[in-house]
Amino acid sequence: MSDGTAQLINYVVWAISIGIFGWLIIDALRIETTYDRDLLVSSREGEIEKEIQAEHHDTPQGV
Amino acid sequence: MVEQARLSLLRVLGPLHVWALGVGIVLVGEFMGWNFTVAKGGVFGALVACWFAGILYSCVAMIDSEVSSTVASAGGQYAQAKHILGPLAAFNLGLFLIFEYSMLEAADAIVIGAIVQQLHPALSPTAFVVLTIAFLTWLNYRGVHTSLTFNAVITGVAFLTIIALLFGSEFWNPGKIIKTEELFTQLPGHADPKSPYGWLGFLAALQFGIWYYLGIEGTCQTAEECRSAPRALPIGTMSGLITLLIAATITWYVGTGLVDWVTLGSSAYPLYDAALATGKQWVIVLLFIGTILSCLASANGCINDASRAWFAMGRDQFIPKFFGGVHPKYKTPYRAILFLVPIAIAFGYTGLLDQVITFSIMSGLLMYAIMPINMIRFRRLYPMGSIKRGYVYPFHPFPSYVLLLFAAATFVAIYFGYWRNMVAALLFYLFASIWFVYHRYKMVDRSRLYTMPWPRPKGY
Numbered sequence: 001m002s003d004g005t006a007q008l009i010n011y012v013v014w015a016i017s018i019g020i021f022g023w024l025i026i027d028a029l030r031i032e033t034t035y036d037r038d039l040l041v042s043s044r045e046g047e048i049e050k051e052i053q054a055e056h057h058d059t060p061q062g063v
Numbered sequence: 064m065v066e067q068a069r070l071s072l073l074r075v076l077g078p079l080h081v082w083a084l085g086v087g088i089v090l091v092g093e094f095m096g097w098n099f100t101v102a103k104g105g106v107f108g109a110l111v112a113c114w115f116a117g118i119l120y121s122c123v124a125m126i127d128s129e130v131s132s133t134v135a136s137a138g139g140q141y142a143q144a145k146h147i148l149g150p151l152a153a154f155n156l157g158l159f160l161i162f163e164y165s166m167l168e169a170a171d172a173i174v175i176g177a178i179v180q181q182l183h184p185a186l187s188p189t190a191f192v193v194l195t196i197a198f199l200t201w202l203n204y205r206g207v208h209t210s211l212t213f214n215a216v217i218t219g220v221a222f223l224t225i226i227a228l229l230f231g232s233e234f235w236n237p238g239k240i241i242k243t244e245e246l247f248t249q250l251p252g253h254a255d256p257k258s259p260y261g262w263l264g265f266l267a268a269l270q271f272g273i274w275y276y277l278g279i280e281g282t283c284q285t286a287e288e289c290r291s292a293p294r295a296l297p298i299g300t301m302s303g304l305i306t307l308l309i310a311a312t313i314t315w316y317v318g319t320g321l322v323d324w325v326t327l328g329s330s331a332y333p334l335y336d337a338a339l340a341t342g343k344q345w346v347i348v349l350l351f352i353g354t355i356l357s358c359l360a361s362a363n364g365c366i367n368d369a370s371r372a373w374f375a376m377g378r379d380q381f382i383p384k385f386f387g388g389v390h391p392k393y394k395t396p397y398r399a400i401l402f403l404v405p406i407a408i409a410f411g412y413t414g415l416l417d418q419v420i421t422f423s424i425m426s427g428l429l430m431y432a433i434m435p436i437n438m439i440r441f442r443r444l445y446p447m448g449s450i451k452r453g454y455v456y457p458f459h460p461f462p463s464y465v466l467l468l469f470a471a472a473t474f475v476a477i478y479f480g481y482w483r484n485m486v487a488a489l490l491f492y493l494f495a496s497i498w499f500v501y502h503r504y505k506m507v508d509r510s511r512l513y514t515m516p517w518p519r520p521k522g523y
Contacts, residue, residue: 006185013190020197021404024204028401031390040388042069043378045136045287046515 072137073394075208076289081282081299083215084367086306087360088164088278090221091171093307093314094334094354096274096420102328104268105258106319111265112272113311115469120276122466123431124304125456126438128297131283132453133445135292136515137396138375139283139368140430140437145379146515147441148433150507154381154499155492156433159426160284160372165403166423167278168365169410171358172196173419176411177331178355192411196404199363203370203400206393207288214363217356222310224353228338229313231346232321240341241320256324269476270424275311277427278361279303280434281368293453366400366407373399380507381499421481425488428477431470435463444520 031040100109127140136142141160145153172195176188202210233240245256258264282300289295318333321340330336338350374396377386390397410419439460447455456462478485 001183003185006183010185010187010190013187013194017190017194017197020201024201024401027204028397031392031397035391039068039070040391041378041384043071043387043389044069044511044514045142045375045378047069047071 070389070391070394072288072389072396073207074288074290076211076285076295078295078298078302079215080208080211081285081289081295082303082306083211083218083360084285084364085279085282085300085303086222087214087218088167088281088364088368089276089303089307089361090218090310091174091357091361092274092277093225093310094221094357095174095330095332097271097311097314098318098327098330098333099271099274100268101319101324103271104260104264104266105254105256106324107257108260108265108268109272109319110315112268113275113315115269115472116272116275117308117311119273119431119466119469119473120279120304120307122462122469123280123434124300125462126434126466127280127283128300128454129452129456130438130441131286131296131300132293133450134515135286135289136375137284137287137371137378139286139372140280140434141372141375142286143283143441144433144437146513146517147437147444150381150504150512151496151500152433152437153379154376154503155496156430157372157376157381158492158495159430160281161369161403163278163423163426163430164281164365164369164372165407166410166419166426168196168362168369168407170416170419170423171362171365172407172411173416175355175358175362178351178358189412193408195359195362196366196407196411199359199366200400200404202363203366204390204393204395204397207285207367207395210363210367211285214360217363218360221353221357221360222306224349224356225310225313225334227349228317228334228341228346231338231341231343231349232317234316241317243320245323259324266472266476267479269473270480273424273427273473275314276304276307277424278364278368279307280427280430281364284368284371287371293451297454366403369403370396370399373403379512381503418484421477421484422488425477425481425485428470428473429488429492431466432474435460435467435470438463444522445518446521449518449521 100112104112130143131139134143134146138157139160141153141157144156172192175195176192179186179191180188202213237243279300282303283296286292286296314334318327318337321337322330322333326336327333332354335350335354338346373386376382377384377399386399386402388396388398413419442459
């Protein structure tokens with residue numbers, strides 16, 4: 001591989017990286033402007049346990 | 064009353080994904096890093112360090128499996144400590160996790176850049192460091208199932224290349240390619256390759272022995288995204304540890320049998336050097352591929368784990384609530400994933416591999432020192448029968464004490480080599496704790512902190 005080819009690969013790699021970061025930033029901005037802010041941070045710890053308990057009508061017990 | 068619609072992480076992972084996350088983060092340690100045990104303790108010192116770290120991480124895996132099968136929450140050890148030890152311990156564990164994985168991610172990317180540059184000196188390592196982080200960030204951003212399925216494939220291939228090296232070395236025909244008998248031939252005027260520095264060398268080797276397994280505890284970061292955490296986490300973590308014990312043993316045997324201890328102890332790519340020593344082109348090509356894939360898998364897993372810890376801390380408002388955001392389409396912690404990108408690139412850009420790795424190891428060890436305390440208190444607060452456990456680890460509290468003892472011994476070993484780094488890391492975490500106690504914790508909405516539907520702990 002010549003130095004010129006290696007340099008070309010470097011440019012391509014930089015271009016792909018910039019493209020990926022550009023896509024990520026645009027998508028994140030789109031989400032921020034489209035959805036309600038409270039909805040985006042509405043996740044709560046323990047949702048899974050509550051769902052499981054509701055499904056099985058179960059109470060905590062030992063193994 | 065109508066309940067507000069909520070976003071949550073996607074529950075799509077099974078035991079294979081958990082395995083892929085744990086082994087994926089760690090396997091790179093077989094391709095590089097473990098061999099510094101040979102420089103410190105010789106061939107036998109490296110084996111002792113391998114076993115020692117194996118016991119340490121067996122304790123870590125068992126403890127993690129029991130607690131995380133109960134706390135099905137993103138953040139892993141952070142979430143466990145929050146419920147069992149309290150907010151300050153949780154805050155510190157969250158930071159340990161973030162720095163352990165962010166720095167490991169940066170180190171993996173640095174290595175990929177260095178490997179690529181070896182193909183041609185005009186190739187820019189920085190460009191490939193940035194591309195690695197960009198591609199893996201995109202993968203993690205788009206969804207946890209895809210990113211960890213990708214990890215399962217590349218980790219599996221990387222593991223198979225270690226097996227290929229074992230067969231390429233013709234282990235069934237000792238003396239032909241593997242020269243283990245040379246270890247027992249001490250040349251006049253040369254140090255004994257088995258143990259050049261005696262017991263002190265064995266102690267010094269411990270700090271690098273953890274490279275064989277560092278990061279396996281990251282499996283419990285997936286707890287909130289598993290279809291069945293009580294099943295997937297113990298199976299994935301334990302099978303991951305077994306995989307790593309096999310890989311570590313093969314790595315030690317083949318590495319020390321193929322490469323002389325002085326060369327091995329200073330090699331940047333010990334398994335690749337071992338492949339070169341076989342003289343077989345197919346083994347060399349496979350190990351080159353394995354080295355790159357192991358770095359990619361490790362960096363990918365690190366992005367997953369660091370972002371979950373950051374997300375969990377954001378959700379609890381230990382850092383700004385903003386970071387607790389979930390992507391409405393991909394159901395990933397997208398803000399945490401994006402926020403950690405410039406940090407990883409900044410560390411990767413420095414190129415200071417040893418400093419970056421040492422801070423990562425220090426953070427991991429601090430976590431291991433707290434885990435046994437966490438476990439003992441967990442059993443006191445929630446005795447057997449008081450709460451559902453997906454896995455019950457045996458011989459309690461013996462493994463917790465063993466872990467505490469082994470973590471302390473490794474700290475002593477690190478102190479000899481990197482005492483400045485150790486003091487700097489401890490000071491950093493001390494100041495961060497002061498900031499948390501006197502400033503940040505006042506802003507935490509405590510009604511949101513403990514939403515897990517657990518029974519009251521014993522004595523409360």
